[in-house]
Amino acid sequence: MTTTLTEKRVGAMLRHWRETRRLSQLELALRADSSARHISFIETGRSRPSADMVLKLAEHLDVPVRERNDLLLAAGYAPQYRETPLDDPAMGALRAGIDQLLKGYEPYPALVVDGTYGVVAANSGIGMLLDGVAGHLLASPLNAIRLTLHPEGLAPRIRNLPEWRGHLLHQMERQIALARSAPLRALYDEVAAYPMPPAPEGAEPPAAPPTAHFALPLRIEHAGQVLSFVSSISTFNTPMDITVAELAIETLLPADRATVAFLRERADA
Template sequence: MITSLRSPDTPDVGAVLRRWRDRRGVSQLELASRAGSSARHISFIETGRARPSHTLLMKLAEHLDMPLRDRNSLLVSAGFAPQFPETPLDDPSMKTLSGELERLLAVHDPNPALVHDSHYRIVEANRSLLALISGAAPHLLEPPINTMRLTLHPEGLAPAIRNLAQWRTHLLGQMERQIALSGSAAIAELYREVAAYPVPDGGPSAPVSGNAYALPLWIDWRGRQLSFVSMLATFNTPLDVTVSELAIETFLPSDPETAAALREMTGEVRPPEPGPGSR
């Protein structure tokens, strides 16, 4: 029977659906209209008076923009098998992806770049990023390195960040949005931890200029002030839970001085610009 796939502590599908609908602020009528169903049927599912089909659950999950991990949980709560695999990156089937991620990060050198998962744990990092964080306390550099702890901990990068107040607000706001969208208890616990870190007193400070095109990260590094803007990239239409939770973050220099410092840090010398008559 279908219900044999559910364990005794698996939440009821109706409760799971209602929780996600409430989280997205969508009425039963609106959700039903999007999924080609009826408000009555959605109501019956939520109250346990009707059992949804696999096809309908997949439609509902899509229109509620549920992460793949939670779509699997929704299916299991209804007695179905998970739809999306969760494959470790060190699995042989992921060899091509892992290799391409390593090459992608290497190409970003001398700009710092990393890959992290949905819990902000670093999966891969290039040599520039590792050099940038090398001064943090050893306990913060033990794998898996958590970027939120590393950045906001008083023994991490926080004392060196010149605009810590602005960057801290940005990172905490990012986590708040993720908690609101996913309801992740793990992220909520991480948020409470890092939000409680003491903010270093008397450290360097710098306001964000009015003409900044993105929030910069100003950081003191080995006697130099470096300025970065960060960029995030994720996979389009992932079909694996692991892949769906990966994000590539690149730190681009926001001024010529930072670009020059990064090239010097990695020993890279840019060739001279070609002259007017060069090909």
Template sequence: MSSAPPLGTELRRPVGQLLRAWRERRRLSQLDLAIAADISARHLSFVETGRARPSREMVLRLAERLDVPLRERNDLLLAAGYAPVYARTALNSPRLAPIRAAVRRVLAAHEPFPAVAVDRLWRLVETNAGIALLTGGVAPHLLAAPANALRLTLHPEGLAPRIANLGEWRAHLLGRLRRQLDLTEDPELAELYEELRAYPCDQPEPEAELPGPGDVAVPLRLRHPEGELTFVSTVSTFGTALDITVAELSIESFFPADDRTAAFLRG
């Protein structure tokens, strides 16, 4: 994994260098990207080396083919001398009231099972009533706003002591964060990743996610006075988002992985 540049560095680099970095990050040749973007490899080479200035439409087309996140597409536009096109609206803005309402409806509909909504840095945006099962016993300072879902899960004063398969679940979460970091090279995510990696863990962490007996997904096995509870999770995003804030929201929903856990939660 390449190291993330210091915050703000991206805006000082020419757009051609940024596009080349994104292409290399996606492991595409100039020819591969040129074919995908329906341009000549020669023109793409000129853009990357600074011999040709791409149009606004060309920047956006290449960013789309490279699957560049909306936040970073604005950086590309600025580097090319154009105004950003993707808004970053505050979540409490009246414009995003329908989005907040949709998130709350999804979370409420998932009860009594736990579910959370987080932003790009895994900060808790909304939770449902079922999440109290996971946050019980967590140190108050980890729940203070802006609470971070990964920090309160893996911190030794958080949920970690109650996770029966901590090594497996920790490896799963760090793997997700590492893939997110590979996608964005966000320096704040890199800082969070290094912090989480430094937390102690008294269980072996698998280098590859291999299924245990009967497993079809990585489970969360939670110690509870009533017996071990087992969950699997799904992640949902807004597939048509055109606003950075909305594009970076995700909802993680936890489902009971066995009948006993389901019966306990419903009871």
């Protein structure tokens, strides 16, 4: 009975991921060098997949690493992926590489966040943008989404806040649909409920910047002018640790010449 329940549980979880990825049993079977019949037997609990098969299917379904451990447990196997704290000595080389990358990107802003947008590292360009943010938002642990959308954070200075807020919330919705993370859902519910700060009295709607045709910019007021950035997010390929798998490096690239000039002048000063 225990084996049957285990097989049905892992089968249901794999079916969920297959349907999330919008693949048929045949398509998944072809990718995993299996048969549609075998995939069907796994999903209905008639066949127990080996640990290797669980991992192969998870890879072709692009299942997040944390959830791959859940699949292995559901199938009756030990987890394969560790979750090593970033301050562990074993992560020393990784931390040094991240610090070097962030420093090399200055004076442009860049930061590293974990799976719930906790800030684990940032450069001086990010520090510059945090001028005027309420002290309680800067207390550890820092959270990038909370800093951005809170009425006492960056939100009052973001000129295109409705568009940028919508982009961030949609990004979180996609992640929640894939990872089914309770902490991420709680963060989403919190920031989605933040009131929109009032627009400055008499302010004109900002004209569309020249970069709007290829990427939504972040347009933020700082030191008496509006800086414009486009965001790029990088992750680590083939991670074998949950911590590394959930890290994301976000870099803000100047989207106009005025922003480039401002940041260069600041760096020279």
